[in-house]
Amino acid sequence: MTWTLGALPVLLLLMGFPVFVVLLTAATVTLALYMSVPMVALQQTMFASVNVYALLALPFFIFAGEIMDRGSIAERLINLVRASIGRVPGKIPLTAVGAGAIFGAISGVGAASVATVGKVMYPSMKNAGYNDGFSSGLLVSVGAVGVILPPSIPMIIYAAAADQSIPRLYAAGIGPGLLIVFFLGLYCLWVGRSHPGDDTSPVTLRHLWGALKRGVWALGVPVVIIGGIYGGVFSPTEAAAVACLYAALVTVVGMRVLPLSGLLEAAISTVRFSAQILIIVACAGVFSWMITVNQIPAQLVSWITAADLSAWQLLLGINILLLLIGCVLDPLSAILLLTPLLVPIITAAGVDPVHFGMILAFNLAIGLFTPPFGINIFVMQSLFRVPLPVIYRGLTPFLVLYFIALMLVTYVPAISQFGVDLLM
Protein backbone atom coordinates (compact mmCIF):
# COMPACT_ATOMS: atom_id res chain seq x y z
CA MET A 1 0.00 0.00 0.00
CA THR A 2 2.94 2.33 0.71
CA TRP A 3 3.71 2.54 -3.00
CA THR A 4 0.23 3.85 -3.89
CA LEU A 5 0.33 6.55 -1.22
CA GLY A 6 4.09 7.21 -1.32
CA ALA A 7 6.00 6.27 -4.49
CA LEU A 8 3.08 6.71 -6.92
CA PRO A 9 2.24 10.33 -6.03
CA VAL A 10 5.93 11.28 -6.03
CA LEU A 11 6.38 9.71 -9.45
CA LEU A 12 3.31 11.41 -10.92
CA LEU A 13 4.38 14.72 -9.37
CA LEU A 14 7.82 14.46 -10.97
CA MET A 15 6.15 13.66 -14.30
CA GLY A 16 4.47 17.06 -14.13
CA PHE A 17 0.89 15.87 -13.59
CA PRO A 18 -1.56 18.36 -12.07
CA VAL A 19 -1.38 18.15 -8.27
CA PHE A 20 -5.09 17.32 -7.94
CA VAL A 21 -4.71 14.40 -10.41
CA VAL A 22 -1.72 13.12 -8.42
CA LEU A 23 -3.71 13.10 -5.18
CA LEU A 24 -6.88 11.71 -6.73
CA THR A 25 -5.05 8.94 -8.56
CA ALA A 26 -3.19 7.86 -5.42
CA ALA A 27 -6.46 7.80 -3.48
CA THR A 28 -8.53 5.93 -6.07
CA VAL A 29 -5.81 3.33 -6.74
CA THR A 30 -5.40 2.71 -2.99
CA LEU A 31 -9.15 2.42 -2.52
CA ALA A 32 -9.55 0.06 -5.46
CA LEU A 33 -6.59 -2.20 -4.62
CA TYR A 34 -6.30 -2.29 -0.86
CA MET A 35 -9.42 -1.10 0.91
CA SER A 36 -12.89 -2.53 1.26
CA VAL A 37 -14.65 0.82 1.58
CA PRO A 38 -17.55 1.82 -0.74
CA MET A 39 -16.56 4.21 -3.52
CA VAL A 40 -19.11 6.77 -2.29
CA ALA A 41 -16.68 7.46 0.57
CA LEU A 42 -14.62 9.38 -2.02
CA GLN A 43 -17.51 11.75 -2.68
CA GLN A 44 -18.36 12.25 0.98
CA THR A 45 -14.76 12.91 2.04
CA MET A 46 -14.06 15.20 -0.89
CA PHE A 47 -17.20 17.25 -0.36
CA ALA A 48 -16.55 17.50 3.38
CA SER A 49 -13.01 18.82 2.71
CA VAL A 50 -14.37 21.88 0.92
CA ASN A 51 -17.64 22.26 2.83
CA VAL A 52 -15.81 24.21 5.56
CA TYR A 53 -16.87 27.70 6.60
CA ALA A 54 -13.34 28.80 7.59
CA LEU A 55 -12.12 28.07 4.03
CA LEU A 56 -14.40 30.82 2.69
CA ALA A 57 -11.74 33.26 3.86
CA LEU A 58 -9.59 32.02 0.97
CA PRO A 59 -11.68 33.27 -2.01
CA PHE A 60 -12.69 36.36 -0.04
CA PHE A 61 -9.10 37.41 0.75
CA ILE A 62 -8.01 36.66 -2.81
CA PHE A 63 -10.89 38.83 -4.06
CA ALA A 64 -9.91 41.69 -1.75
CA GLY A 65 -6.31 41.44 -2.98
CA GLU A 66 -7.42 41.38 -6.63
CA ILE A 67 -9.53 44.52 -6.18
CA MET A 68 -6.68 46.39 -4.49
CA ASP A 69 -4.18 45.22 -7.08
CA ARG A 70 -6.36 46.68 -9.83
CA GLY A 71 -7.13 49.86 -7.89
CA SER A 72 -3.66 51.53 -7.73
CA ILE A 73 -3.51 50.86 -4.00
CA ALA A 74 0.17 49.85 -4.18
CA GLU A 75 1.26 53.16 -5.70
CA ARG A 76 -0.51 55.10 -2.94
CA LEU A 77 1.04 52.87 -0.30
CA ILE A 78 4.51 53.42 -1.76
CA ASN A 79 4.03 57.21 -1.72
CA LEU A 80 2.84 57.07 1.86
CA VAL A 81 5.76 54.92 3.04
CA ARG A 82 8.25 57.10 1.15
CA ALA A 83 6.82 60.30 2.59
CA SER A 84 7.04 58.94 6.12
CA ILE A 85 10.72 57.90 5.92
CA GLY A 86 13.10 60.68 6.86
CA ARG A 87 16.63 61.52 5.71
CA VAL A 88 18.21 58.08 6.15
CA PRO A 89 20.64 56.09 4.01
CA GLY A 90 18.87 53.68 1.67
CA LYS A 91 15.55 55.51 1.71
CA ILE A 92 14.38 54.09 -1.62
CA PRO A 93 15.12 50.41 -0.83
CA LEU A 94 13.64 50.98 2.63
CA THR A 95 10.49 52.24 0.92
CA ALA A 96 10.45 49.06 -1.18
CA VAL A 97 10.72 46.94 1.99
CA GLY A 98 7.93 48.82 3.78
CA ALA A 99 5.56 48.97 0.81
CA GLY A 100 6.35 45.38 -0.24
CA ALA A 101 5.61 44.10 3.25
CA ILE A 102 2.33 46.02 3.58
CA PHE A 103 1.12 45.21 0.08
CA GLY A 104 2.29 41.59 0.33
CA ALA A 105 0.39 41.25 3.58
CA ILE A 106 -2.87 42.69 2.30
CA SER A 107 -2.75 40.82 -1.01
CA GLY A 108 -1.49 37.58 0.60
CA VAL A 109 0.19 36.49 -2.65
CA GLY A 110 3.94 36.95 -3.09
CA ALA A 111 4.15 37.19 -6.87
CA ALA A 112 1.51 39.96 -6.99
CA SER A 113 3.58 42.02 -4.58
CA VAL A 114 6.75 41.62 -6.67
CA ALA A 115 4.91 42.76 -9.80
CA THR A 116 2.97 45.63 -8.29
CA VAL A 117 5.61 47.12 -6.00
CA GLY A 118 8.38 46.32 -8.47
CA LYS A 119 6.71 48.33 -11.25
CA VAL A 120 7.11 51.49 -9.18
CA MET A 121 10.21 50.78 -7.12
CA TYR A 122 12.54 49.09 -9.61
CA PRO A 123 12.93 52.17 -11.88
CA SER A 124 13.37 54.39 -8.77
CA MET A 125 16.12 52.14 -7.41
CA LYS A 126 17.90 52.07 -10.77
CA ASN A 127 17.74 55.86 -11.03
CA ALA A 128 19.21 56.17 -7.54
CA GLY A 129 22.23 54.10 -8.62
CA TYR A 130 21.41 50.74 -7.05
CA ASN A 131 22.67 47.91 -9.23
CA ASP A 132 20.32 45.42 -10.91
CA GLY A 133 21.38 42.54 -8.67
CA PHE A 134 20.58 44.34 -5.40
CA SER A 135 17.36 45.89 -6.73
CA SER A 136 15.94 42.69 -8.17
CA GLY A 137 17.13 40.59 -5.20
CA LEU A 138 15.42 42.95 -2.77
CA LEU A 139 12.12 43.14 -4.67
CA VAL A 140 11.98 39.38 -5.27
CA SER A 141 12.69 38.55 -1.63
CA VAL A 142 10.47 41.18 -0.03
CA GLY A 143 7.58 39.80 -2.11
CA ALA A 144 7.72 36.63 0.00
CA VAL A 145 6.95 38.46 3.25
CA GLY A 146 3.22 38.34 2.39
CA VAL A 147 3.23 34.58 2.97
CA ILE A 148 4.33 35.13 6.59
CA LEU A 149 2.50 38.30 7.64
CA PRO A 150 -1.27 38.09 8.24
CA PRO A 151 -3.68 37.74 6.47
CA SER A 152 -1.63 35.16 4.58
CA ILE A 153 -3.47 32.81 2.21
CA PRO A 154 -1.13 29.82 2.86
CA MET A 155 -1.99 30.20 6.57
CA ILE A 156 -5.70 29.68 5.81
CA ILE A 157 -4.82 26.49 3.93
CA TYR A 158 -2.56 25.30 6.75
CA ALA A 159 -5.27 26.06 9.32
CA ALA A 160 -7.76 23.96 7.36
CA ALA A 161 -5.31 21.10 6.77
CA ALA A 162 -3.96 20.99 10.34
CA ASP A 163 -7.25 21.86 12.06
CA GLN A 164 -5.75 24.95 13.71
CA SER A 165 -7.23 28.35 14.53
CA ILE A 166 -6.75 31.00 11.82
CA PRO A 167 -6.65 33.93 14.32
CA ARG A 168 -3.90 32.16 16.34
CA LEU A 169 -1.88 31.52 13.18
CA TYR A 170 -2.31 35.10 12.01
CA ALA A 171 -1.21 36.37 15.42
CA ALA A 172 1.80 34.04 15.35
CA GLY A 173 2.82 35.38 11.92
CA ILE A 174 3.34 38.93 13.20
CA GLY A 175 6.63 38.26 15.04
CA PRO A 176 8.37 36.30 12.24
CA GLY A 177 7.07 38.75 9.61
CA LEU A 178 8.34 41.80 11.47
CA LEU A 179 11.65 40.03 12.14
CA ILE A 180 12.41 39.51 8.46
CA VAL A 181 11.21 43.04 7.59
CA PHE A 182 13.62 44.33 10.28
CA PHE A 183 16.51 42.28 8.84
CA LEU A 184 15.80 43.48 5.30
CA GLY A 185 15.51 47.07 6.53
CA LEU A 186 18.87 46.88 8.34
CA TYR A 187 20.55 45.51 5.24
CA CYS A 188 19.07 48.32 3.12
CA LEU A 189 20.39 50.91 5.59
CA TRP A 190 23.84 49.36 5.34
CA VAL A 191 23.85 49.19 1.53
CA GLY A 192 22.33 52.68 1.30
CA ARG A 193 25.33 54.25 3.07
CA SER A 194 27.37 53.92 -0.12
CA HIS A 195 24.67 55.37 -2.40
CA PRO A 196 24.65 59.15 -2.16
CA GLY A 197 22.30 59.30 -5.17
CA ASP A 198 19.42 58.05 -3.03
CA ASP A 199 16.48 60.29 -2.14
CA THR A 200 17.58 62.53 0.73
CA SER A 201 14.45 64.61 1.14
CA PRO A 202 13.38 65.05 4.75
CA VAL A 203 9.92 64.35 6.12
CA THR A 204 7.75 67.44 5.67
CA LEU A 205 4.29 67.74 7.16
CA ARG A 206 2.83 69.02 3.88
CA HIS A 207 4.28 66.11 1.88
CA LEU A 208 3.27 63.58 4.53
CA TRP A 209 -0.27 64.97 4.77
CA GLY A 210 -0.68 64.82 0.98
CA ALA A 211 0.50 61.20 0.85
CA LEU A 212 -1.64 60.31 3.85
CA LYS A 213 -4.75 61.76 2.22
CA ARG A 214 -4.15 59.68 -0.92
CA GLY A 215 -3.04 56.52 0.87
CA VAL A 216 -4.97 56.39 4.12
CA TRP A 217 -7.80 54.36 2.58
CA ALA A 218 -5.31 51.70 1.53
CA LEU A 219 -4.08 51.38 5.09
CA GLY A 220 -7.66 50.77 6.19
CA VAL A 221 -7.62 47.21 4.84
CA PRO A 222 -5.18 45.72 7.37
CA VAL A 223 -6.86 47.78 10.10
CA VAL A 224 -10.26 46.34 9.17
CA ILE A 225 -8.90 42.79 9.02
CA ILE A 226 -6.64 42.72 12.08
CA GLY A 227 -8.78 45.06 14.18
CA GLY A 228 -11.96 43.21 13.22
CA ILE A 229 -10.62 39.75 14.03
CA TYR A 230 -8.78 40.55 17.26
CA GLY A 231 -11.34 43.10 18.42
CA GLY A 232 -13.84 40.24 18.42
CA VAL A 233 -16.03 41.97 15.83
CA PHE A 234 -15.72 39.44 12.99
CA SER A 235 -14.60 35.89 12.35
CA PRO A 236 -11.64 35.68 9.89
CA THR A 237 -14.08 34.77 7.10
CA GLU A 238 -16.28 37.77 7.87
CA ALA A 239 -13.20 40.01 8.08
CA ALA A 240 -12.24 38.84 4.59
CA ALA A 241 -15.74 39.63 3.25
CA VAL A 242 -15.66 43.08 4.87
CA ALA A 243 -12.19 43.64 3.36
CA CYS A 244 -13.69 42.88 -0.09
CA LEU A 245 -16.54 45.31 0.43
CA TYR A 246 -14.18 47.94 1.82
CA ALA A 247 -11.73 47.55 -1.07
CA ALA A 248 -14.59 47.72 -3.60
CA LEU A 249 -16.08 50.84 -2.00
CA VAL A 250 -12.69 52.58 -1.77
CA THR A 251 -11.55 51.79 -5.33
CA VAL A 252 -14.90 52.01 -7.18
CA VAL A 253 -16.80 54.67 -5.23
CA GLY A 254 -14.21 56.54 -3.13
CA MET A 255 -11.14 56.85 -5.38
CA ARG A 256 -12.97 56.07 -8.65
CA VAL A 257 -9.96 54.22 -10.03
CA LEU A 258 -11.77 50.95 -10.79
CA PRO A 259 -14.84 50.70 -13.05
CA LEU A 260 -17.60 48.22 -12.20
CA SER A 261 -16.40 46.02 -15.07
CA GLY A 262 -13.01 45.92 -13.30
CA LEU A 263 -14.77 44.54 -10.25
CA LEU A 264 -16.26 41.72 -12.32
CA GLU A 265 -12.84 41.03 -13.87
CA ALA A 266 -11.36 40.85 -10.38
CA ALA A 267 -14.09 38.37 -9.39
CA ILE A 268 -13.46 36.24 -12.49
CA SER A 269 -9.74 36.21 -11.75
CA THR A 270 -10.53 35.26 -8.14
CA VAL A 271 -12.69 32.36 -9.29
CA ARG A 272 -9.84 31.08 -11.47
CA PHE A 273 -7.25 31.29 -8.69
CA SER A 274 -9.59 29.95 -6.00
CA ALA A 275 -10.65 26.97 -8.13
CA GLN A 276 -6.99 26.11 -8.78
CA ILE A 277 -6.42 25.87 -5.05
CA LEU A 278 -9.76 24.50 -3.85
CA ILE A 279 -9.76 21.52 -6.21
CA ILE A 280 -6.42 20.54 -4.65
CA VAL A 281 -7.88 21.11 -1.18
CA ALA A 282 -10.74 18.75 -2.11
CA CYS A 283 -8.45 16.00 -3.43
CA ALA A 284 -5.95 16.52 -0.60
CA GLY A 285 -8.83 15.87 1.82
CA VAL A 286 -9.33 12.43 0.27
CA PHE A 287 -5.57 11.76 0.23
CA SER A 288 -5.23 12.87 3.82
CA TRP A 289 -8.13 10.61 4.88
CA MET A 290 -6.43 7.68 3.10
CA ILE A 291 -3.10 8.14 4.82
CA THR A 292 -4.83 8.59 8.19
CA VAL A 293 -7.03 5.48 8.00
CA ASN A 294 -4.01 3.50 6.81
CA GLN A 295 -2.06 4.75 9.83
CA ILE A 296 0.85 6.09 7.79
CA PRO A 297 1.45 9.13 10.06
CA ALA A 298 1.47 6.77 13.06
CA GLN A 299 4.08 4.60 11.33
CA LEU A 300 6.19 7.66 10.51
CA VAL A 301 5.98 8.82 14.12
CA SER A 302 7.12 5.40 15.35
CA TRP A 303 10.08 5.42 12.91
CA ILE A 304 11.11 8.89 14.02
CA THR A 305 10.75 7.87 17.66
CA ALA A 306 12.85 4.78 16.99
CA ALA A 307 15.52 6.97 15.37
CA ASP A 308 15.68 8.81 18.72
CA LEU A 309 15.95 12.27 17.14
CA SER A 310 15.77 15.23 19.45
CA ALA A 311 13.30 18.04 18.62
CA TRP A 312 16.05 20.33 17.25
CA GLN A 313 17.40 17.62 14.95
CA LEU A 314 13.90 16.82 13.75
CA LEU A 315 13.15 20.48 13.04
CA LEU A 316 16.46 20.87 11.21
CA GLY A 317 15.63 17.83 9.05
CA ILE A 318 12.12 19.16 8.37
CA ASN A 319 13.53 22.60 7.48
CA ILE A 320 15.88 21.04 4.92
CA LEU A 321 13.03 18.96 3.47
CA LEU A 322 10.71 21.99 3.26
CA LEU A 323 13.37 24.18 1.67
CA LEU A 324 13.98 21.55 -1.01
CA ILE A 325 10.26 21.06 -1.65
CA GLY A 326 9.65 24.82 -1.60
CA CYS A 327 12.15 25.17 -4.46
CA VAL A 328 10.02 23.07 -6.81
CA LEU A 329 6.43 23.17 -5.53
CA ASP A 330 4.13 26.12 -4.91
CA PRO A 331 3.44 26.83 -1.21
CA LEU A 332 -0.26 25.90 -1.24
CA SER A 333 0.24 22.49 -2.83
CA ALA A 334 3.22 21.82 -0.55
CA ILE A 335 1.15 22.63 2.54
CA LEU A 336 -1.69 20.35 1.46
CA LEU A 337 0.68 17.49 0.64
CA LEU A 338 2.90 17.71 3.71
CA THR A 339 0.69 18.86 6.57
CA PRO A 340 -1.07 15.51 7.20
CA LEU A 341 2.33 13.79 7.29
CA LEU A 342 4.36 16.31 9.26
CA VAL A 343 1.88 17.59 11.87
CA PRO A 344 1.58 14.22 13.71
CA ILE A 345 5.39 13.94 13.74
CA ILE A 346 6.03 17.40 15.14
CA THR A 347 3.17 17.08 17.63
CA ALA A 348 4.70 13.83 18.90
CA ALA A 349 8.01 15.70 19.27
CA GLY A 350 6.29 18.32 21.44
CA VAL A 351 6.30 21.18 18.90
CA ASP A 352 3.23 23.45 18.93
CA PRO A 353 1.37 23.10 15.57
CA VAL A 354 0.91 26.90 15.44
CA HIS A 355 4.66 27.42 15.83
CA PHE A 356 5.18 24.74 13.19
CA GLY A 357 2.78 26.64 10.90
CA MET A 358 5.20 29.58 11.07
CA ILE A 359 8.19 27.35 10.28
CA LEU A 360 6.30 25.89 7.32
CA ALA A 361 5.22 29.32 6.04
CA PHE A 362 8.75 30.72 6.42
CA ASN A 363 10.31 27.83 4.49
CA LEU A 364 7.77 28.05 1.71
CA ALA A 365 8.20 31.83 1.56
CA ILE A 366 11.93 31.23 0.95
CA GLY A 367 10.94 28.73 -1.74
CA LEU A 368 9.18 31.53 -3.61
CA PHE A 369 12.52 33.14 -4.43
CA THR A 370 15.03 30.30 -4.18
CA PRO A 371 16.97 29.67 -7.41
CA PRO A 372 16.50 28.11 -9.82
CA PHE A 373 12.68 27.87 -9.88
CA GLY A 374 11.24 30.36 -7.35
CA ILE A 375 8.13 31.92 -8.94
CA ASN A 376 9.01 35.46 -7.77
CA ILE A 377 12.27 35.26 -9.74
CA PHE A 378 10.38 34.60 -12.96
CA VAL A 379 7.97 37.46 -12.27
CA MET A 380 10.98 39.78 -11.91
CA GLN A 381 12.64 38.41 -15.01
CA SER A 382 9.56 38.64 -17.22
CA LEU A 383 8.51 42.13 -16.05
CA PHE A 384 11.87 43.90 -16.01
CA ARG A 385 13.99 41.76 -18.35
CA VAL A 386 16.69 41.29 -15.72
CA PRO A 387 18.94 38.33 -16.70
CA LEU A 388 18.53 35.31 -14.43
CA PRO A 389 22.24 35.12 -13.40
CA VAL A 390 22.03 38.76 -12.22
CA ILE A 391 18.94 38.01 -10.11
CA TYR A 392 20.56 34.85 -8.69
CA ARG A 393 23.67 36.79 -7.66
CA GLY A 394 21.60 39.61 -6.19
CA LEU A 395 19.54 37.17 -4.14
CA THR A 396 22.48 35.70 -2.19
CA PRO A 397 22.54 38.20 0.71
CA PHE A 398 18.75 38.10 1.02
CA LEU A 399 18.76 34.30 1.15
CA VAL A 400 21.33 34.49 3.96
CA LEU A 401 19.11 36.95 5.86
CA TYR A 402 16.05 34.72 5.42
CA PHE A 403 18.01 31.63 6.55
CA ILE A 404 19.17 33.41 9.71
CA ALA A 405 15.60 34.54 10.40
CA LEU A 406 14.31 31.01 9.70
CA MET A 407 16.70 29.51 12.25
CA LEU A 408 15.60 32.10 14.82
CA VAL A 409 11.91 31.43 14.13
CA THR A 410 12.50 27.66 14.30
CA TYR A 411 14.49 27.56 17.52
CA VAL A 412 13.04 30.56 19.38
CA PRO A 413 9.28 29.83 19.62
CA ALA A 414 8.85 33.08 21.56
CA ILE A 415 9.10 34.97 18.25
CA SER A 416 5.89 33.31 17.05
CA GLN A 417 4.35 33.29 20.51
CA PHE A 418 4.85 37.06 20.86
CA GLY A 419 1.92 37.90 18.57
CA VAL A 420 -0.31 35.24 20.13
CA ASP A 421 0.36 36.62 23.62
CA LEU A 422 -0.20 40.16 22.39
CA LEU A 423 -3.51 39.60 20.62
CA MET A 424 -5.18 36.54 22.11
Next chain:
Amino acid sequence: MLSLIARISDAIRAVLAILLMVAVLLCCVNIFFRYFFNISYLASDELQVFAMVAIAFLGAISISSERQHLRMDVLVHAAPRSVKRILGVFEAVITAGAAGVMAWASYGFVQRIYMMDQRSSMADLPMWLPHGTVLVCFGSIALIAVLRIPQLLAGEGEGA
Protein backbone atom coordinates in the same frame (compact mmCIF):
# COMPACT_ATOMS: atom_id res chain seq x y z
CA MET B 1 -16.19 19.92 -28.95
CA LEU B 2 -13.27 21.20 -26.86
CA SER B 3 -13.94 24.76 -28.00
CA LEU B 4 -17.60 24.36 -27.06
CA ILE B 5 -16.55 23.18 -23.58
CA ALA B 6 -14.20 26.18 -23.35
CA ARG B 7 -17.06 28.59 -24.18
CA ILE B 8 -19.39 26.92 -21.69
CA SER B 9 -16.74 26.98 -18.96
CA ASP B 10 -16.12 30.70 -19.62
CA ALA B 11 -19.83 31.33 -19.10
CA ILE B 12 -19.80 29.20 -15.92
CA ARG B 13 -16.85 31.21 -14.62
CA ALA B 14 -18.71 34.50 -15.16
CA VAL B 15 -21.71 33.10 -13.26
CA LEU B 16 -19.40 31.91 -10.47
CA ALA B 17 -17.86 35.40 -10.30
CA ILE B 18 -21.31 36.88 -9.73
CA LEU B 19 -21.99 34.15 -7.16
CA LEU B 20 -18.79 35.16 -5.36
CA MET B 21 -19.89 38.80 -5.22
CA VAL B 22 -23.31 37.74 -3.94
CA ALA B 23 -21.64 35.60 -1.24
CA VAL B 24 -19.53 38.61 -0.13
CA LEU B 25 -22.63 40.81 0.02
CA LEU B 26 -24.61 38.16 1.88
CA CYS B 27 -21.87 37.90 4.49
CA CYS B 28 -21.62 41.68 4.92
CA VAL B 29 -25.40 42.16 5.09
CA ASN B 30 -25.60 39.43 7.72
CA ILE B 31 -22.93 41.19 9.82
CA PHE B 32 -24.78 44.52 9.45
CA PHE B 33 -28.12 43.05 10.52
CA ARG B 34 -26.51 41.15 13.38
CA TYR B 35 -24.94 44.26 14.89
CA PHE B 36 -27.58 46.87 14.11
CA PHE B 37 -30.87 44.92 14.26
CA ASN B 38 -29.85 41.86 16.28
CA ILE B 39 -31.13 39.68 13.41
CA SER B 40 -29.17 36.80 11.89
CA TYR B 41 -30.09 35.03 8.67
CA LEU B 42 -29.10 31.54 9.75
CA ALA B 43 -28.92 30.09 6.23
CA SER B 44 -26.37 32.71 5.17
CA ASP B 45 -23.25 30.78 6.18
CA GLU B 46 -24.51 27.61 4.53
CA LEU B 47 -25.32 29.38 1.26
CA GLN B 48 -21.91 31.08 1.20
CA VAL B 49 -20.14 27.75 1.71
CA PHE B 50 -22.19 26.16 -1.08
CA ALA B 51 -21.17 29.06 -3.32
CA MET B 52 -17.54 28.23 -2.52
CA VAL B 53 -18.18 24.55 -3.25
CA ALA B 54 -19.54 25.58 -6.65
CA ILE B 55 -16.48 27.79 -7.26
CA ALA B 56 -14.19 24.88 -6.33
CA PHE B 57 -15.75 22.21 -8.51
CA LEU B 58 -17.37 24.09 -11.40
CA GLY B 59 -14.42 26.52 -11.57
CA ALA B 60 -12.11 23.52 -11.95
CA ILE B 61 -13.75 22.71 -15.29
CA SER B 62 -12.49 25.93 -16.87
CA ILE B 63 -9.09 25.42 -15.24
CA SER B 64 -8.94 21.99 -16.92
CA SER B 65 -10.16 23.43 -20.20
CA GLU B 66 -7.34 26.02 -20.13
CA ARG B 67 -4.73 23.61 -18.69
CA GLN B 68 -4.15 26.00 -15.80
CA HIS B 69 -3.99 23.44 -13.00
CA LEU B 70 -1.13 23.80 -10.53
CA ARG B 71 1.62 21.28 -11.20
CA MET B 72 5.32 20.78 -10.62
CA ASP B 73 6.47 20.96 -14.24
CA VAL B 74 10.03 22.18 -13.87
CA LEU B 75 11.52 18.80 -14.80
CA VAL B 76 9.12 18.19 -17.69
CA HIS B 77 9.98 21.58 -19.19
CA ALA B 78 13.54 20.39 -19.70
CA ALA B 79 12.42 17.15 -21.41
CA PRO B 80 12.57 16.70 -25.21
CA ARG B 81 9.37 17.30 -27.17
CA SER B 82 8.78 13.61 -27.85
CA VAL B 83 8.95 12.79 -24.13
CA LYS B 84 6.58 15.67 -23.37
CA ARG B 85 4.12 14.27 -25.89
CA ILE B 86 4.21 10.76 -24.40
CA LEU B 87 3.80 12.20 -20.91
CA GLY B 88 0.90 14.33 -22.17
CA VAL B 89 -0.95 11.27 -23.52
CA PHE B 90 -0.21 9.35 -20.31
CA GLU B 91 -1.47 12.28 -18.23
CA ALA B 92 -4.68 12.48 -20.28
CA VAL B 93 -5.32 8.75 -19.83
CA ILE B 94 -4.66 8.85 -16.06
CA THR B 95 -6.74 12.01 -15.65
CA ALA B 96 -9.64 10.50 -17.59
CA GLY B 97 -9.42 7.32 -15.49
CA ALA B 98 -9.18 8.98 -12.06
CA ALA B 99 -11.79 11.64 -12.84
CA GLY B 100 -14.05 8.98 -14.40
CA VAL B 101 -13.89 6.84 -11.25
CA MET B 102 -14.63 9.91 -9.14
CA ALA B 103 -17.58 10.89 -11.36
CA TRP B 104 -18.94 7.36 -11.13
CA ALA B 105 -18.62 7.34 -7.31
CA SER B 106 -20.23 10.77 -7.19
CA TYR B 107 -23.10 9.71 -9.46
CA GLY B 108 -24.06 6.89 -7.08
CA PHE B 109 -24.07 9.24 -4.12
CA VAL B 110 -25.92 12.09 -5.83
CA GLN B 111 -28.57 9.70 -7.15
CA ARG B 112 -29.11 8.33 -3.64
CA ILE B 113 -29.54 11.72 -1.94
CA TYR B 114 -31.79 12.85 -4.80
CA MET B 115 -34.06 9.84 -4.21
CA MET B 116 -34.03 10.51 -0.47
CA ASP B 117 -34.72 14.22 -1.05
CA GLN B 118 -32.01 15.08 1.48
CA ARG B 119 -31.96 18.80 2.30
CA SER B 120 -29.49 21.14 3.97
CA SER B 121 -30.16 21.91 7.62
CA MET B 122 -30.45 25.72 7.42
CA ALA B 123 -31.27 26.79 3.86
CA ASP B 124 -33.44 23.72 3.13
CA LEU B 125 -31.60 23.41 -0.19
CA PRO B 126 -31.75 20.00 -1.95
CA MET B 127 -28.33 18.51 -1.18
CA TRP B 128 -28.02 16.91 -4.59
CA LEU B 129 -27.36 20.41 -5.94
CA PRO B 130 -24.07 21.15 -4.11
CA HIS B 131 -23.05 17.47 -4.27
CA GLY B 132 -23.91 17.45 -7.97
CA THR B 133 -21.16 19.99 -8.64
CA VAL B 134 -18.62 17.23 -7.86
CA LEU B 135 -20.27 14.96 -10.41
CA VAL B 136 -20.36 17.71 -13.07
CA CYS B 137 -16.76 18.65 -12.29
CA PHE B 138 -15.19 15.22 -12.61
CA GLY B 139 -17.47 14.15 -15.44
CA SER B 140 -16.38 17.22 -17.42
CA ILE B 141 -12.69 16.82 -16.53
CA ALA B 142 -12.81 13.18 -17.67
CA LEU B 143 -14.52 14.24 -20.92
CA ILE B 144 -11.96 17.00 -21.57
CA ALA B 145 -9.11 14.54 -20.98
CA VAL B 146 -10.63 11.93 -23.32
CA LEU B 147 -11.15 14.55 -26.06
CA ARG B 148 -7.53 15.67 -25.72
CA ILE B 149 -6.09 12.21 -26.32
CA PRO B 150 -6.59 12.22 -30.14
CA GLN B 151 -5.19 15.78 -30.29
CA LEU B 152 -2.12 14.76 -28.33
CA LEU B 153 -1.60 11.65 -30.45
CA ALA B 154 -1.74 13.90 -33.53
CA GLY B 155 1.02 16.03 -32.01
CA GLU B 156 -1.15 19.05 -31.12
CA GLY B 157 -0.74 20.63 -27.67
CA GLU B 158 0.87 19.24 -24.53
CA GLY B 159 -0.65 17.47 -21.53
CA ALA B 160 -4.23 17.01 -20.39
